Amino acid sequence: MLERKRITVAANADSPVVERLGFEQGFVVQEFGWGEDVDQELRESIESLTDNELADEDYDDVTDGAIVWWREFDGDLVDMLVDVQTVLDDGASIWIFSPKPGRDGHVEHNDIQDAAHTAGLHAMSTFSIAPDWSATKLAHRGRGR
Helix, strand or coil: CCCCCCCCCCCCCCCHHHHCCCCCCCCCEEEECCCCCCCHHHHHHHHHHHCCCCECCCCCCCEEEEEEECCCCCCCHHHHHHHHHHHEEEEEEEEEEEECCCCCCCCCHHHHHHHHHHCCEEEEEEEEEECCEEEEEEEECCCCC
């Protein structure tokens, strides 16, 4: 019988997974929804990649991107996404980090899509970013003709 090994993605600044976030050295990335359950290694990897500490929710200058740790019991995601967009530079990345299926606080992808749509955004790709967290990229919706 073959033994199955659990493989986890180690997040670090050189990891292609962290690089998929699109952040670069010098970027200011604002963090929302921090809690005791966040993946500290992932946070440190983003800080290492950007060479900046993550800015907290009270930061009020222009940012190059945002990460949002979001769990199903965190409240109204639409309100959070509207708040997140207030200091974002044009073209800045927004990422929702949500617990993977089967983890406490898991958020259905449809719920993220619906909230993004209401907030004027579009849910793009989703992938595993850390052992307990998935990442969903949000982008601004294009305007109709």
